[in-house]
Amino acid sequence: MDNVLEQLLVTNSEHGYGAYFGVATRRVGLSRWQRGGVSEVVNLPALFVDIDREPREALADLKRFPVLPSVVVFSGFGIHAYWLLKEPLKENVGRTNQLLSALARRLHGDSLTVAQCMRLPSSYNTKPQRHHTLCQVNVWRPDVTYEVAEFAQLLPVPTPSPRKQTPTQFSVASAPTVNSALIAAVADSFRERGYRRRESWLNGPCPFSHRHKRGDVHRSFGFNTATGYGYCFVCGTILLRDLCGALGFQPAYYGGLLAASTA
């Protein structure tokens, strides 16, 4: 396989062609000239980003991002970064695209979909003004893998709106109207169940795993300890009220869902 790849790279380069690979696996039966679009994708084993900027700036952004990539590639111009997942994502292509877009926005990268093809390391960047630069692996940590819930922090957290002031507004600000004693009790319960903290999120399996096709093998849920909202990769936003129901909490016992001053 290595020899075949090497030969292909030499031939491609001699003819001035670049070489690319699909990060997502594709269904079988595609013809020679089909890359495979979003509808042909079978699963996605890694989240990825293409940062088409000066590598030093791109690396500085990556270092500030709390989830360090498993693989970093110098593309011959900018940076490609890959976060290998413990379980490939199979469900919900729309939300996977949303996650890739959020990752791109956070790291000032290009907007990509699951079907994107990336430049193959060890090939040459044949675009004009790229001076035939070699695309090469800079960081290689294939043993560093992540659960998708660890990226929940990227997604927007809705602001609770008990008074119907801003029902569609999204914000990462804390939610003063939700009863903080209840949030703390729910957070304690998740911690006791082994959910792991990353910034203001506790990540672990979804409490509504029956809504998932195969239970929640991806561990795709995050609880935001600042706002009291949950976010599941498959279920979407989950209200504190519904989390209380799933965990067997009685909000009234903690003083209700809302803080006393606004209730």
Ligand SMILES: [Zn+2]
């Ligand atoms: Zn879920």
